[in-house]
Amino acid sequence: MGHSVVTAGGGTVFMSATMSRRTAVLSWLLLVLLSSPHFAVAENGGSSSCSSSASDQECSRESDAIGESSRSRGPTLRQLERQRRCDAQEDEERHIYTQEDWERLRRLYRDQGGTTVEYPEGEVMSVAPPGFVPPMVARQTADGKGRGIFATRNITKGSMTYGGKDNYAFFSTGEAFRRFVGALSDSEACDVMMWAWPQVNMGRDFETLIVVLLDSNSLQNHASKNGGHGGLKGGQVANTGCPRGMECGMFDEYALIDIREGDEFLCDYDDFFDADLWEEFGL
Numbered sequence: 001m002g003h004s005v006v007t008a009g010g011g012t013v014f015m016s017a018t019m020s021r022r023t024a025v026l027s028w029l030l031l032v033l034l035s036s037p038h039f040a041v042a043e044n045g046g047s048s049s050c051s052s053s054a055s056d057q058e059c060s061r062e063s064d065a066i067g068e069s070s071r072s073r074g075p076t077l078r079q080l081e082r083q084r085r086c087d088a089q090e091d092e093e094r095h096i097y098t099q100e101d102w103e104r105l106r107r108l109y110r111d112q113g114g115t116t117v118e119y120p121e122g123e124v125m126s127v128a129p130p131g132f133v134p135p136m137v138a139r140q141t142a143d144g145k146g147r148g149i150f151a152t153r154n155i156t157k158g159s160m161t162y163g164g165k166d167n168y169a170f171f172s173t174g175e176a177f178r179r180f181v182g183a184l185s186d187s188e189a190c191d192v193m194m195w196a197w198p199q200v201n202m203g204r205d206f207e208t209l210i211v212v213l214l215d216s217n218s219l220q221n222h223a224s225k226n227g228g229h230g231g232l233k234g235g236q237v238a239n240t241g242c243p244r245g246m247e248c249g250m251f252d253e254y255a256l257i258d259i260r261e262g263d264e265f266l267c268d269y270d271d272f273f274d275a276d277l278w279e280e281f282g283l
């Protein structure tokens with residue numbers, strides 16, 4: 001699908017803005033969302049009956065059934081992208097969002113009833129100190145990937161590069177996601193569709209949610225942890241994520257190697273992105 005060839009920055013090399021190190025991140029979302037008024041999974045036709053004893057297969061069948069019912073409700077991502085003429089924008093230099101732009105998007109999300117998520121006690125969402133400011137700035141890349149984010153200072157290996165979940169938006173249905181996209185300008189809508197990804201929840205009910213980060217870190221591009229990912233100039237290596245052997249907050253990211261001021265932040269999102277999951281949302 002189209003999304004698989006667009007970078008977070010809006011270039012045309014890799015996958016859309018998704019971050020593999022968050023593969024485990026959303027394991028708890030469903031539990032929480034079930035108790036959140038906005039996301040009461042009612043929109044999905046009731047809570048999944050997948051129990052911990054149900055097989056994955058049973059669960060995916062049920063998911064398919066849910067997808068079936070929402071598929072008929074509205075346009076797919078592909079159709080929305082056509083409506084918004086997203087293709088035409090790919091060749092242009094894409095907008096670098098200001099703080100105000102991001103705040104407006106987050107406000108819109110909240111105005112539509114969106115909330116953050118809470119997790120069961122004992123789960124570490126973030127150990128970012130209050131007021132932590134990620135040492136990053138967004139700008140156009142020099143290598144044709146489009147936009148990217150870059151280190152604003154030297155960062156030693158193991159230091160936090162991003163923390164917290166406050167700027168994330170979560171959608172439990174295709175309808176909720178369409179409603180949000182529907183309130184955006186064409187270029188914002190194209191961006192949000194490019195940045196968002198469906199994430200399997202490994203929690204009790206095997207729920208999948210659409211996730212999109214509404215701050216500059218959404219522009220973080222992909223590189224393999226091992227470097228040399230197909231065709232990327234210079235064989236760049238992922239330099240952020242959760243360092244091996246370290247316990248990371250689910251929404252936190254760290255420098256995997258020493259990062260110099262001006263280096264592009266790159267994360268490895270090879271593992272997780274499964275475009276088929278969009279179908280569960282009728283998207």
Ligand SMILES: *[C@@H]1O[C@H](CO)[C@@H](O)[C@H](O)[C@H]1NC(C)=O
Nearest residue numbers: 152153154155258259260261
């Ligand atoms: C950042 O690191 C580089 C290379 O290690 C060094 O040359 C430079 O002086 C450092 N800058 C600061 C502000 O510490």
